[in-house]
Amino acid sequence: MTHRIKDVRKFLPYYRVARSEGFDDVVVFTPSNLNLNRKTVVGYRLKKSVWLKQTSKLPAICYDIGYYSSPASISKVRAIKQHPSVPFITYGLGNKWKIHQQLSRFPELNSCLIPTQVCDSPQALLDMALQHATIIIKPINGKEGKGILRLRRFADKFLLEQNDQPSVLLDETGLANLFAARFRTNRYLMQKWIDIRNKQGTVYDVRVLMQKNGAGSWTIAGMAAREGGAGRITSNLMDGGTPHPLAAYLFEQFRKKRAKKIIKRLTRLSPIVCSRLEESYQRRQAELGLDWAIDAQGHVWLIEVNIKPGKIPFRSVFPFETIEDGIRLPIQYARYVLEQELADSKVDLPAGKASS
Incomplete structure (x- = not known):
């Protein structure tokens, strides 16, 4: 479909x-x-x-x-x-706030969840901006990095930044006006800014593609670093970002031992996130794209979860030689669902026909 x-x-x-x-x-x-x-x-x-x-x-x-x-x-x-x-x-998971709330139920994930709040009042915006030196503000239903803003506090002033837009310096009154003009009728989330700049000062994050296999188990189908363009506040590939093989990229940013620990932690946490989402929603998932931030100390933070992760932009770094390689696991999982989970159901369906 x-x-x-x-x-x-x-x-x-x-x-x-x-x-x-x-x-x-x-x-x-x-x-x-x-x-x-x-x-x-x-x-x-x-x-x-x-x-x-x-x-x-x-x-x-x-x-x-x-x-x-x-x-x-x-x-x-x-x-x-x-x-x-x-x-x-x-199946769908709802907006970014709902996903964050569901994951917050699990203590084992608390250490990797970024402090997040709904931007639902001028006071909430001010409190978040005062609590954290820098925050990210993004649409609650956003995708492809569109509409994301960064708000940085300097003493009693706040610098508002957005890709392709001039920066604006605001005071507390300006923040209230910003809320009235932009956030009152459009739902946004606020997150503590995790400093994800590399040694060259460019922002980057990590995309982990998780897919179910023919045995119904989560597997890591690909891992990549995404580096933003010069001067950008996001690293999304649809906005000028560039994918890189993860291990080689992290080896340039951290000592090899630290980089290996980061990859090991991503490898351990990513399947847990996926499993906990399925457990929380009681709905099956075939693939999820997890976006991770890595701070200067090597701590990993979950930025967000994508229910329909793009694969073609990552073909140069994921182990996919063809388009078919990127969709084979979900289709194998579809066969598993049909034969193992739906075999005893009473749904009158023509066995063996799939849809896209």
């Missing part, structure tokens, strides 16, 4: 992997083309090397790779994923 189909041929890798993993067929469709009452879907199926738009029964298992922004599409997707006749391998 996806948000739009401009060129159905781009879904050929999904078809190839699904067929090689034992699925009989693949249907590519958008939420608007699924009819819950009739239990049918209008989508594209590959027949004799030609993609044909056809009406068919609901697929046995669904892989949602879409990005939905309009209220109508979000509502439709929510209804589909709540329906027992349409099982998915991954």
Whole structure:
């Protein structure tokens, strides 16, 4: 399932992997083309090397790779994923604040969670800015690093910074005006700024791609450092960032022994984060992208969790030679869900058909 189909041929890798993993067929469709009452879907199926738009029964298992922004599409997707006749391998987790709250329930993760609050009043903004020398303010439903601001305190003044915008110096009244103008009607989170500048003064973080395998277990599919562009306050690849092999990058920033300890900690914590989210939400997940900050002392902090992590931008550093390599594990997991978790269900579905 996806948000739009401009060129159905781009879904050929999904078809190839699904067929090689034992699925009989693949249907590519958008939420608007699924009819819950009739239990049918209008989508594209590959027949004799030609993609044909056809009406068919609901697929046995669904892989949602879409990005939905309009209220109508979000509502439709929510209804589909709540329906027992349409099982998915991954489900939504809510906004960044909800995810943070859920993870905060687990003491074993408290040491890696960044102090975070909702920016819901001028006083909350001021208190956070006074408590921490620097804070990050970001949209509660943001993605790709868009809309992120950094607020730095200098005595009784505050410097507001944003990519591609001139910095603004504010006093407490200016902070209140900022809240009224920008944060009153748009939900934002505030986080303590973790100093993630490298030795050259450029910001960077770490992306860990977690995927379920054919045995239903979490595995680390890739790890990479993301370095922001010169003068940027974020490291997102869609905003000029550059991916680097993690080990080599950390060896340049820390002593080798310290770098190895950091990687070991990331390797230990990442599966725990994923498992605790599944436990908390009681919903299966097939893949998650974890963004980690590493401060100058080598302590790791979880920045946020992405439910639909991009893979193509990391192909140069992840162990993926082809697009197929990046989607094989989730599709193997789909087969596992179909055969192990749904085998005894009473859902009347055509076994062996997958959707994308």
